[in-house]
Amino acid sequence: MAGISENWLNLVLLVLLTSGLSIVYSNRVQKALNWWTVQTIAVSLLILAQGVYHDEPEVIFVGVLLLIGKAGIIPILLRRVLRESKTAWVGEIYLKRATSLVVAGALTIIAYDVTKPLMALPQAGFRNGLAVAIALIFFGLLLMMIRKVAIVQVVGILLIDNGIFLAGFFLTQGMPLLVEMGSMFDILVGIVIIVILSKQMLENYDSLNVDHMRSLKG
Amino acid sequence: MANKESQSVRQLLMSLCIVLAGAGLVWGFVTSRSGDWVQTGLKFFTGEGAERWLSWKVDGLTMFFLFILLLGQGFSSLYALGYLKEYEEKKKSLWPFYVNWFLFLGSMFGVLLADDGFSFLLTWEMMSLFSFFLVLYENEDHQNRRSAYIYLVMTHVATVFLTAATLFLYTKTGSFAFEVWASGAPTLTTIQLNLVFLAFFIGLGTKAGFVPFHIWLPHAHSAAPSPVSSLMSGVMVKVALYLFLRLVWLTLGPGPVWWGWLFLLVGALSAFVGILSASVQSDLKKLLAFSTIENVGILGIALGSAFLARSWNNDWAMDLALVAFFWHTLQHMLLKSLLFMEAGNIIQATHTRNLERLGGLLKRMPKTALGALIGILGITALPPLGGFWGELILFQSLWTNTLNLTNGWSKVVLPLAIGVLALVGGLSIATFVKWFGVSFLGQARSSVTERATEAHFVQVLAPLLICGLAVLSVLWPSATLALLNLPLSVLRTSDVERIRLALGTPLNLSSSYLVLLIFLTVIVVLLSKRGLRRVTATWNCGAPLTPSMQYTAGGLTNPIRVLFAKVLGSRRHVEGDFGGTRYSLRSLRYEGRIKEVFEDFLYRPLIRGLVWLATQIRKLQEGSIHLYLGYLLITVIVVLIIGR
Numbered sequence: 001m002a003g004i005s006e007n008w009l010n011l012v013l014l015v016l017l018t019s020g021l022s023i024v025y026s027n028r029v030q031k032a033l034n035w036w037t038v039q040t041i042a043v044s045l046l047i048l049a050q051g052v053y054h055d056e057p058e059v060i061f062v063g064v065l066l067l068i069g070k071a072g073i074i075p076i077l078l079r080r081v082l083r084e085s086k087t088a089w090v091g092e093i094y095l096k097r098a099t100s101l102v103v104a105g106a107l108t109i110i111a112y113d114v115t116k117p118l119m120a121l122p123q124a125g126f127r128n129g130l131a132v133a134i135a136l137i138f139f140g141l142l143l144m145m146i147r148k149v150a151i152v153q154v155v156g157i158l159l160i161d162n163g164i165f166l167a168g169f170f171l172t173q174g175m176p177l178l179v180e181m182g183s184m185f186d187i188l189v190g191i192v193i194i195v196i197l198s199k200q201m202l203e204n205y206d207s208l209n210v211d212h213m214r215s216l217k218g
Numbered sequence: 219m220a221n222k223e224s225q226s227v228r229q230l231l232m233s234l235c236i237v238l239a240g241a242g243l244v245w246g247f248v249t250s251r252s253g254d255w256v257q258t259g260l261k262f263f264t265g266e267g268a269e270r271w272l273s274w275k276v277d278g279l280t281m282f283f284l285f286i287l288l289l290g291q292g293f294s295s296l297y298a299l300g301y302l303k304e305y306e307e308k309k310k311s312l313w314p315f316y317v318n319w320f321l322f323l324g325s326m327f328g329v330l331l332a333d334d335g336f337s338f339l340l341t342w343e344m345m346s347l348f349s350f351f352l353v354l355y356e357n358e359d360h361q362n363r364r365s366a367y368i369y370l371v372m373t374h375v376a377t378v379f380l381t382a383a384t385l386f387l388y389t390k391t392g393s394f395a396f397e398v399w400a401s402g403a404p405t406l407t408t409i410q411l412n413l414v415f416l417a418f419f420i421g422l423g424t425k426a427g428f429v430p431f432h433i434w435l436p437h438a439h440s441a442a443p444s445p446v447s448s449l450m451s452g453v454m455v456k457v458a459l460y461l462f463l464r465l466v467w468l469t470l471g472p473g474p475v476w477w478g479w480l481f482l483l484v485g486a487l488s489a490f491v492g493i494l495s496a497s498v499q500s501d502l503k504k505l506l507a508f509s510t511i512e513n514v515g516i517l518g519i520a521l522g523s524a525f526l527a528r529s530w531n532n533d534w535a536m537d538l539a540l541v542a543f544f545w546h547t548l549q550h551m552l553l554k555s556l557l558f559m560e561a562g563n564i565i566q567a568t569h570t571r572n573l574e575r576l577g578g579l580l581k582r583m584p585k586t587a588l589g590a591l592i593g594i595l596g597i598t599a600l601p602p603l604g605g606f607w608g609e610l611i612l613f614q615s616l617w618t619n620t621l622n623l624t625n626g627w628s629k630v631v632l633p634l635a636i637g638v639l640a641l642v643g644g645l646s647i648a649t650f651v652k653w654f655g656v657s658f659l660g661q662a663r664s665s666v667t668e669r670a671t672e673a674h675f676v677q678v679l680a681p682l683l684i685c686g687l688a689v690l691s692v693l694w695p696s697a698t699l700a701l702l703n704l705p706l707s708v709l710r711t712s713d714v715e716r717i718r719l720a721l722g723t724p725l726n727l728s729s730s731y732l733v734l735l736i737f738l739t740v741i742v743v744l745l746s747k748r749g750l751r752r753v754t755a756t757w758n759c760g761a762p763l764t765p766s767m768q769y770t771a772g773g774l775t776n777p778i779r780v781l782f783a784k785v786l787g788s789r790r791h792v793e794g795d796f797g798g799t800r801y802s803l804r805s806l807r808y809e810g811r812i813k814e815v816f817e818d819f820l821y822r823p824l825i826r827g828l829v830w831l832a833t834q835i836r837k838l839q840e841g842s843i844h845l846y847l848g849y850l851l852i853t854v855i856v857v858l859i860i861g862r
Contacts, residue, residue, distance in 0.1 A: 141851035
């Protein structure tokens with residue numbers, strides 16, 4: 001594990017956290033999507049570096065898959081829906097952008113606090129990594145809660161997925177290939193379904209505002 | 219005409235009720251004369267050990283109330299035998315009535331005999347449920363359905379408190395049995411003991427009709443068919459009071475002094491509010507129902523006096539208060555069921571409950587009027603009938619309690635209770651003068667009243683039998699005292715004979731008063747027969763007499779309505795059409811309204827608060843995805859914080 005130096009690791013973590021916060025702070029869906037793409041690329045680079053340093057082809061394979069599948073296909077799919085829906089703004093409810101950033105900061109602190117007992121990880125940076133991973137999960141949930149455009153909520157799910165992936169990575173130092181591929185395939189299929197559903201929503205309501213779905217209640 | 223078959227069913231079932239009641243009474247007389255089980259109690263179907271449930275017991279206290287119940291059952295069933303004929307003629311199925319009638323009576327037996335919390339709650343809830351169905355029997359009327367619903371809600375809320383207290387005592391003592399509770403009660407902390415007491419007080423007080431838990435009572439008692447009203451008012455309310463003695467006096471034991479004060483003050487409030495509301499009512503049965511609240515209040519004062527005397531170790535006052543309690547319980551049961559029966563007769567004859575439409579029934583229903591007259595003499599606490607002696611002993615008890623005190627403010631408040639009792643007595647006379655005077659005297663105020671005829675034979679017989687019993691209970695006080703001795707020997711620890719010393723003289727005198735009164739009546743009747751009575755038309759300045767010249771029911775007690783306008787929240791609105799001059803009146807419209815003070819100031823805000831709370835809670839589950847996701851986030855954070 002000594003492969004990635006502490007400095008590099010911290011740099012990657014900085015990118016991850018900043019991108020997470022920026023997603024929460026962004027006012028346009030396009031921007032949030034872009035930040036998420038940046039984040040996913042950072043995650044795949046982290047995996048790739050891990051694989052290269054330890055000379056594990058499996059891990060490299062996972063990294064490449066991530067780069068193509070998640071950072072490549074998903075943003076393209078979502079961008080297409082976005083263009084069709086002509087939605088630009090994220091649709092704030094409950095919290096405005098500034099407030100949500102403050103809340104996200106508080107959630108980061110909580111994430112650091114709850115990972116305190118895991119200080120004993122092999123590398124000091126890994127504990128930071130775990131905290132950031134959990135913070136990303138929180139951000140994802142927060143984003144789904146305080147935004148009402150369906151695509152932003154999808155971004156929230158993807159954020160959670162990144163967080164879970166990172167947490168798994170930092171805790172186990174490389175999950176088995178099968179699990180990685182499974183989880184990635186899972187999220188890919190999920191996104192495809194969500195895209196279909198979003199198109200359906202667009203046809204029915206001419207908008208991606210999830211509030212419209214309330215009229216479906218019996 | 220009525221179907222032959224349903225007629226024989228009615229006669230069979232109601233006779234069965236009467237025969238059972240008679241058999242029970244005979245059994246009671248025979249067994250209660252012998253044996254020491256009166257004090258220790260006779261147990262049957264008792265389970266094993268501390269974990270027992272569905273166990274039953276008879277002791278002197280139960281026995282007294284069993285007598286009350288059996289009397290009520292016998293007389294009400296006899297009355298129902300005639301009363302139910304009307305439904306038969308209307309082709310209304312009587313089976314719901316029969317089934318609930320039997321189950322209601324049976325569940326009241328169960329409540330009285332229960333010896334553990336489980337069977338108590340079970341039979342108590344059955345009693346509430348079946349009486350609810352009986353109140354709902356005349357469900358064609360929208361107003362009756364509403365009344366029954368209010369009753370159901372109130373009784374349910376009461377059961378919540380009782381269940382809480384029962385389960386609490388179960389967890390503390392590990393048993394449902396009343397004995398185990400009694401031995402476990404001293405180990406409770408003061409706060410626990412007081413909370414259990416308050417739960418019992420609210421739960422049982424609701425059923426008894428204490429103000430401010432009384433709001434269901436006037437509705438339910440007036441909506442029910444008359445035999446049911448007489449049973450509910452005469453017996454069911456007393457069953458709740460019985461439980462005060464069983465669960466609070468005997469089980470929770472001598473509590474702090476404020477328990478007595480609570481009974482006393484709530485009793486005084488109930489008596490005052492009850493009779494005040496009764497005095498301004500113009501509904502025949504609602505007035506009686508409010509009078510029931512008044513009498514329950516008087517019984518509450520007696521209980522309060524007994525509790526106070528118990529905590530001040532004033533045996534004398536305690537004996538007096540308990541005797542007053544049981545005496546008045548008996549008398550009120552007799553007289554109030556009697557009055558409800560007479561009200562039922564009037565309603566069947568005229569098909570109206572509105573006093574303003576009655577009048578002149580004395581000539582048309584003389585036997586009903588005779589029973590009603592004796593009934594109101596008794597219930598307004600006029601000597602020499604039973605109501606008077608009960609209140610007299612209560613006065614004595616309160617006074618003895620006061621004399622024994624050195625403490626400042628108690629010595630002021632207790633005589634105030636006497637004052638309230640006196641005020642209540644006065645108001646009750648006004649109330650029943652109105653009740654009797656407006657319905658029986660004068661001229662008929664509507665055509666339906668003009669066509670009224672005397673009720674069915676048994677419907678006249680049952681109240682007159684009760685009259686006889688009420689007179690007998692005063693004429694032969696030692697028998698009544700022997701009956702009162704049954705519960706007293708359970709409740710008191712001191713010697714039994716003192717009660718005779720305390721009461722022997724005035725109560726034995728009571729029969730001589732009665733004899734004197736009967737003697738006087740005979741003389742008056744004889745004198746009037748000898749031509750000293752002159753019968754002529756009432757002089758009315760030469761003009762003919764019309765019904766509208768009489769006092770109206772509203773007008774008769776208008777002074778009370780004006781005097782207590784603040785308490786009653788009464789409003790009136792008079793509209794006169796004078797047609798140009800000041801001296802001749804073309805038409806006059808009078809509108810009087812009584813606010814339901816307790817419903818407006820206590821229950822409405824409570825209900826509004828509950829509804830508000832429910833809407834707030836519903837917001838938690840609005841179907842908003844964002845909110846659900848928020849719960850998810852909060853849950854994740856909480857789980858992580860707890861689990862680290």
